[in-house]
Amino acid sequence: MDKTKYPASTKKAQENMEASRPDTATRILDVSERLFVEHGFEATSLRMITQQAEVNLAAVNYHFGSKDALFEAVFMRRLAPLIASCLAELDELEAREEKLSVEGLVTTFIRPCLALSKDPARGGALFVRLLSRTLVENHRLLRETISQQYSVFVQRYSRAFHHALPELGVEELAWRMHFAFSVMFNAFAGNDVLKIFTRSQIVSARDPDMIVKYLVPFVVAGLVSPVEG
């Protein structure tokens, strides 16, 4: 199978988008995405995937070649559009405002994540959770495939934040960006840090708008806080 084309963009998949049963490869991708989020990569077997997708066991290897390649396909199907959206928002913001606001910058990242989370056709909140999980699990696949491919993303945001917060040194800015992205990913991931450490029903409700209402001010406050000393 052509590695640069994933089923979601093939003609057959498009034809079936409104049908009740998407084609085999898409069904595999959809189920895998959910199971990888729920159980992690290692704990998810091809047998679990193919049973729930109601396809034959051999279909995974036929369509994707291996379990590793399947993971990559699941990942790339969502990540490329997400990053493209962020950069598009960033372009728009830079064209609109001479002096970038931190809140504006944060929003260029959060809004596409939010839009994705609210769109069931693109997996809803599942992918953002998968992304967060994968970052923490430090997959070799992620290190090898993603980090090279999306250095553009990193560089764009680093420069933008430096522009918005010129008073911060390189080291301080790097740390703050690290903290900011950490908390944003965890928020969208809907992890259970909260259930254990706040034991709150409120927080475990995964309403994306609630996340943004409280998340953006928290992150912005941390980013813009005055330098000590």
Place this chain on the structure above:
Amino acid sequence: MDKTKYPASTKKAQENMEASRPDTATRILDVSERLFVEHGFEATSLRMITQQAEVNLAAVNYHFGSKDALFEAVFMRRLAPLIASCLAELDELEAREEKLSVEGLVTTFIRPCLALSKDPARGGALFVRLLSRTLVENHRLLRETISQQYSVFVQRYSRAFHHALPELGVEELAWRMHFAFSVMFNAFAGNDVLKIFTRSQIVSARDPDMIVKYLVPFVVAGLVSPVEG
């Protein structure tokens, strides 16, 4: 083996603490802790553990009963003392200050984590990373064992933060605590969110003091930021 006593506190283990080769159960715990952090629970096999610990394959089941029970033992060996330290700091702070400061509260959590991170005899930064990872992976073992046992911890911090930030509503406070603990765990976990999103050599240096220098102000700023609207 008595489930309430782990090797690190047995007489034999204490005798061997300064010797070059700790007893079998302790060796297994040490190696497991490292491997669970590196590869995750599912991807770590008993064969990897017993080979690196230079003990027999059957030793794990003899000493701990099962892989699940081993995980729990690895976890509880560190978590119980860590939580006890946090609560002790909290007691001390509450005795010392009438009006709790947010920075003081945050520090009661960070200081024990930092102390643990800097103490190789207690696994150094490994355990905090394991804790973070396990929270994200949402292990059943963690949900079942820990969350019941340590509701005290949750309640104490919730009340303390409510006391320090009385102007915040219940919902707003729950979210802020969630964000705060998320970013703190990720910081100590030394995840690679940073390597991908900031591509910085600075941040990947795992100097615990650097973490605190930048982490505390970030978290405090987010917690105390004025309520909108």
Place this chain on the structure above:
DNA sequence: GTCTATATGGGGATAGAC
């Protein structure tokens, strides 16, 4: 307590009929 040997099951991957 420690070892060897093995039981038992599940994993990913593939060959070859249809």
Place this chain on the structure above:
DNA sequence: GTCTATCCCCATATAGAC
């Protein structure tokens, strides 16, 4: 493209000698 059947490996766990 899809199916069945199977290969081969590795997993956890245990039985029983020492």
